[in-house]
Amino acid sequence: MNVVENLRKIKETLPENVRLTAVSKFHSESVLMEAYGAGQHIFGENHAQEMVPKYEHLPKDIEWHFIGHLQANKIKLIAPFVHTIQSVDSLRLLEEINRCAGKHNRKINVLLQIHIAQEAHKFGFLYEDIEKLLNERAFDALEHIRITGLMGMATFTGDERQIRREFSGLHTFFTKIKKIYLAGNHFFNELSMGMSNDYLIAVEEGSTMVRIGGKIFGRRI
Numbered sequence: 117m118n119v120v121e122n123l124r125k126i127k128e129t130l131p132e133n134v135r136l137t138a139v140s141k142f143h144s145e146s147v148l149m150e151a152y153g154a155g156q157h158i159f160g161e162n163h164a165q166e167m168v169p170k171y172e173h174l175p176k177d178i179e180w181h182f183i184g185h186l187q188a189n190k191i192k193l194i195a196p197f198v199h200t201i202q203s204v205d206s207l208r209l210l211e212e213i214n215r216c217a218g219k220h221n222r223k224i225n226v227l228l229q230i231h232i233a234q235e236a237h238k239f240g241f242l243y244e245d246i247e248k249l250l251n252e253r254a255f256d257a258l259e260h261i262r263i264t265g266l267m268g269m270a271t272f273t274g275d276e277r278q279i280r281r282e283f284s285g286l287h288t289f290f291t292k293i294k295k296i297y298l299a300g301n302h303f304f305n306e307l308s309m310g311m312s313n314d315y316l317i318a319v320e321e322g323s324t325m326v327r328i329g330g331k332i333f334g335r336r337i
């Protein structure tokens with residue numbers, strides 16, 4: 117598995133405005149450093165206990181993105197350094213991130229994860245939950261977070277039309293709430309969608325951030 121070569125091939129297929137989160141969960145620090153050496157500076161992890169030592173040992177200009185289901189009691193571990201939490205799926209979690217970020221005098225970027233897939237085990241807000249919270253201005257008081265966009269995972273299926281429909285629906289929703297509720301929020305620009313097996317479809321449907329693991333690092337050992 118040639119990480120540098122894999123990264124080069126993927127970057128060739130990404131338009132300029134689409135950024136790449138290299139999903140490095142379960143992979144060793146030395147493998148991350150290969151990617152770092154090739155210019156990759158955004159890494160995604162889905163366990164706080166795994167992200168912390170990687171943050172401590174690796175170069176400080178890495179942007180650490182949390183992409184997994186986050187338990188409220190783990191936020192304090194990553195609050196001192198995490199750049200973006202891409203997988204926020206409840207108001208309670210947002211409030212807790214806000215509190216922990218405040219303790220460190222920081223602002224943490226968050227993406228609201230939307231449930232767009234058919235699988236019930238995937239996490240996320242429903243579209244109507246987000247509209248309700250926006251109408252209630254529930255996010256306004258959270259001074260230590262910056263809502264920078266939305267994240268979604270499509271259904272794991274070979275049916276390309278279904279994947280496309282889910283991504284395109286998320287893009288439409290993103291555009292709608294940006295216009296109606298978030299016109300004054302200049303940070304709300306990120307639409308994180310697309311993984312190893314569906315990122316090309318996601319890019320066609322308006323993704324600004326793809327999250328790719330297997331296609332860069334291979335199957336985890």
Ligand SMILES: *Cc1c(COP(=O)(O)O)cnc(C)c1O
Pocket residue numbers: 139141162183184269311312313327328329330331
């Ligand atoms: C693991 C993971 C990815 C990367 O998946 P691959 O199929 O390995 O590219 C992307 N997003 C989330 C939320 C993940 O948990």
